[in-house]
Amino acid sequence: MNGPEKPARGRKVTSFDVAQRAGVSRAAVSRSFTPNASVSPETREKVVRAAKELGYRVNYLARGLINRRSDFVGVIAAGMDNPYRAMQIEQITKNLVRRNFKPILLPADHGESADHVMDQLLHYNVSGVLVTSDAPPTALCAEFAAAGVPIVLINKADTIPSVDRVVSDNNAAGKLAAATLVEAGARKLAVIVSSATSYTARCRQQAFVSACYALQRDVRVIPVEYNSYRHGLAAASCLDGVDGVFCVNDYMACGLIDGLHRQGGRDSIRIVGHDDIPQAAWSAYDLTTISQPCDVQAEQAVNLLVSRMDEPAQPERLEVTPVSLVRRGTA
Amino acid sequence: MNGPEKPARGRKVTSFDVAQRAGVSRAAVSRSFTPNASVSPETREKVVRAAKELGYRVNYLARGLINRRSDFVGVIAAGMDNPYRAMQIEQITKNLVRRNFKPILLPADHGESADHVMDQLLHYNVSGVLVTSDAPPTALCAEFAAAGVPIVLINKADTIPSVDRVVSDNNAAGKLAAATLVEAGARKLAVIVSSATSYTARCRQQAFVSACYALQRDVRVIPVEYNSYRHGLAAASCLDGVDGVFCVNDYMACGLIDGLHRQGGRDSIRIVGHDDIPQAAWSAYDLTTISQPCDVQAEQAVNLLVSRMDEPAQPERLEVTPVSLVRRGTA
DNA sequence: CTGTTAGCGCGTTCAT
DNA sequence: ATGAACGCGCTAACAG
Numbered sequence: 001m002n003g004p005e006k007p008a009r010g011r012k013v014t015s016f017d018v019a020q021r022a023g024v025s026r027a028a029v030s031r032s033f034t035p036n037a038s039v040s041p042e043t044r045e046k047v048v049r050a051a052k053e054l055g056y057r058v059n060y061l062a063r064g065l066i067n068r069r070s071d072f073v074g075v076i077a078a079g080m081d082n083p084y085r086a087m088q089i090e091q092i093t094k095n096l097v098r099r100n101f102k103p104i105l106l107p108a109d110h111g112e113s114a115d116h117v118m119d120q121l122l123h124y125n126v127s128g129v130l131v132t133s134d135a136p137p138t139a140l141c142a143e144f145a146a147a148g149v150p151i152v153l154i155n156k157a158d159t160i161p162s163v164d165r166v167v168s169d170n171n172a173a174g175k176l177a178a179a180t181l182v183e184a185g186a187r188k189l190a191v192i193v194s195s196a197t198s199y200t201a202r203c204r205q206q207a208f209v210s211a212c213y214a215l216q217r218d219v220r221v222i223p224v225e226y227n228s229y230r231h232g233l234a235a236a237s238c239l240d241g242v243d244g245v246f247c248v249n250d251y252m253a254c255g256l257i258d259g260l261h262r263q264g265g266r267d268s269i270r271i272v273g274h275d276d277i278p279q280a281a282w283s284a285y286d287l288t289t290i291s292q293p294c295d296v297q298a299e300q301a302v303n304l305l306v307s308r309m310d311e312p313a314q315p316e317r318l319e320v321t322p323v324s325l326v327r328r329g330t331a
Numbered sequence: 332m333n334g335p336e337k338p339a340r341g342r343k344v345t346s347f348d349v350a351q352r353a354g355v356s357r358a359a360v361s362r363s364f365t366p367n368a369s370v371s372p373e374t375r376e377k378v379v380r381a382a383k384e385l386g387y388r389v390n391y392l393a394r395g396l397i398n399r400r401s402d403f404v405g406v407i408a409a410g411m412d413n414p415y416r417a418m419q420i421e422q423i424t425k426n427l428v429r430r431n432f433k434p435i436l437l438p439a440d441h442g443e444s445a446d447h448v449m450d451q452l453l454h455y456n457v458s459g460v461l462v463t464s465d466a467p468p469t470a471l472c473a474e475f476a477a478a479g480v481p482i483v484l485i486n487k488a489d490t491i492p493s494v495d496r497v498v499s500d501n502n503a504a505g506k507l508a509a510a511t512l513v514e515a516g517a518r519k520l521a522v523i524v525s526s527a528t529s530y531t532a533r534c535r536q537q538a539f540v541s542a543c544y545a546l547q548r549d550v551r552v553i554p555v556e557y558n559s560y561r562h563g564l565a566a567a568s569c570l571d572g573v574d575g576v577f578c579v580n581d582y583m584a585c586g587l588i589d590g591l592h593r594q595g596g597r598d599s600i601r602i603v604g605h606d607d608i609p610q611a612a613w614s615a616y617d618l619t620t621i622s623q624p625c626d627v628q629a630e631q632a633v634n635l636l637v638s639r640m641d642e643p644a645q646p647e648r649l650e651v652t653p654v655s656l657v658r659r660g661t662a
Numbered sequence: 663c664t665g666t667t668a669g670c671g672c673g674t675t676c677a678t
Numbered sequence: 679a680t681g682a683a684c685g686c687g688c689t690a691a692c693a694g
Binding site: 143 | 614
């Protein structure tokens with residue numbers, strides 16, 4: 001007979017099996033796989049070998065049942081067509097995994113579905129939830145907080161008791177955009193933004209408009225339905241007389257640039273984006289933009305989460321992600 | 332007193348609490364939340380009300396302990412910088428959630444980490460695993476199969492007993508690319524491809540080269556380190572004498588186009604990409620490409636998964652995702 | 663249709 | 679340091 005024994009088909013190997021084979025009690029097996037438990041090196045040795053031979057692995061679900069905690073963290077995300085989301089999700093999940101959490105990813109595009117999906121999470125007693133969705137689940141958040149489940153909102157508006165948030169420094173971003181455009185020689189400014197969906201984008205818009213007033217420049221708000229490539233593309237035809245534009249995100253800015261290019265007037269108008277998605281650096285766009293570092297943002301979010309796991313009763317906190325200008329060709 | 336009662340801080344409300352408040356047994360509570368269970372409408376009514384008042388929710392983890400199954404499905408993904416991955420992950424997770432699974436997303440970029448991460452999954456007895464990573468976990472897959480965990484590989488090479496796969500129709504893609512370039516008037520062909528990482532990309536390359544021979548055209552293979560934007564950009568300087576290029580993915584093709592543009596020679600050379608990422612349709616690129624529909628691919632993968640969950644012993648299967656040409660400006 | 667019993671796989675007292 | 683007993687939250691099987 002060669003190779004490790006196979007457990008009987010379909011029957012999972014349990015700590016009992018290991019205990020039996022190692023000639024010890026189940027408690028000994030448990031302790032052998034629990035950090036900082038008191039087991040003699042010899043018993044542990046026996047247990048570990050038996051476990052390996054049987055292909056045994058601790059059932060974390062059962063363990064969690066006793067400890068009253070699972071290592072799961074819900075990640076709610078909407079608008080995955082925006083490349084920035086992909087970066088966000090990558091950073092968040094990597095950060096989570098690094099700290100030994102298991103991210104369960106829940107796409108929630110169509111508003112109502114977010115409720116249903118978050119509701120599901122309660123059944124798995126996740127030890128926390130991260131929300132990057134644009135569509136606010138408002139009331140549901142309170143329910144989580146009430147259930148004692150830490151929840152962190154990323155770039156969202158609602159200030160809810162016991163719900164922490166991390167938001168980008170939109171104020172600085174708006175100012176930076178205005179200053180950069182003006183410095184580049186723009187006189188007639190505009191900002192393209194969806195009035196409905198994204199809270200954080202509206203904040204940037206407001207900061208931008210204020211800054212333009214302060215700099216004594218004309219500024220127009222060009223409303224679109226959604227901050228996406230498509231709508232940026234379409235907005236290109238609404239820019240008569242404008243010579244400097246702030247796009248509230250790069251995704252839309254790429255559309256705008258392509259739209260202007262079709263009209264042959266790309267170079268005559270300065271553009272600043274926001275997010276610094278990979279495409280902004282692609283030389284077809286070479287977009288001057290404001291970086292929102294989603295790696296530090298992920299770090300902040302997860303930090304808030306674990307800190308509230310340790311101390312659930314503390315008052316809600318607001319963390320601000322710093323932004324910075326990335327100078328490229330469009331301004 | 333108004334509003335729903337709050338459970339004591341920190342103490343989760345259990346089926347026992349509900350049973351007590353509704354004046355029934357715990358079994359009755361259980362049945363009230365189990366589809367197709369036999370409960371009288373009245374008891375269920377009482378139970379549901381009590382549950383609502385207490386904020387009770389069934390603990391699926393405990394339930395899974397009995398049923399010997401969790402609703403979790405592991406999703407291993409690498410190379411999230413490629414926009415195609417983002418689409419893939421979105422489709423996969425949406426599909427999973429629609430069928431009431433909970434996708435746990437595990438980023439696994441650096442080869443070795445994939446092993447560790449997949450190993451973790453065994454502890455949560457997931458009911459299946461989907462792998463889209465470029466780096467093959469080879470031996471580990473067998474371990475999963477042995478443990479009775481269904482596992483489906485997307486666009487990967489290894490044929491392992493009991494491990495199902497879904498791969499894109501790379502043969503058709505290669506032929507299609509060659510035919511399209513030739514039809515567009517190309518005489519000196521080339522294919523840009525990483526020789527190390529992606530199995531599926533190498534298949535496309537081989538099919539392409541064969542098709543070029545069949546069409547009696549010259550063809551060169553231009554090797555790069557990784558099929559990414561950066562390397563596509565760099566490859567632009569290796570194309571002397573070539574007038575038709577097949578990029579094994581769009582991500583790299585975007586880089587190539589930008590690279591050629593810098594040299595001022597974009598229009599003189601025909602290009603076909605693969606995947607049909609959103610950026611391929613962006614008018615800065617307007618890339619003729621071969622669509623690999625990741626929504627149907629996700630559907631295929633999940634189908635394979637559930638079918639093996641129902642019937643674990645069946646022989647491994649191979650499903651092919653159909654591809655189709657999307658004509659745009661570059662060919 | 664209902665309540666009672668047993669047990670899923672495991673961690674943790676409490677003795678020894 | 680080790681084993682026996684109990685319980686985490688829930689459902690399956692069995693009576694009634």
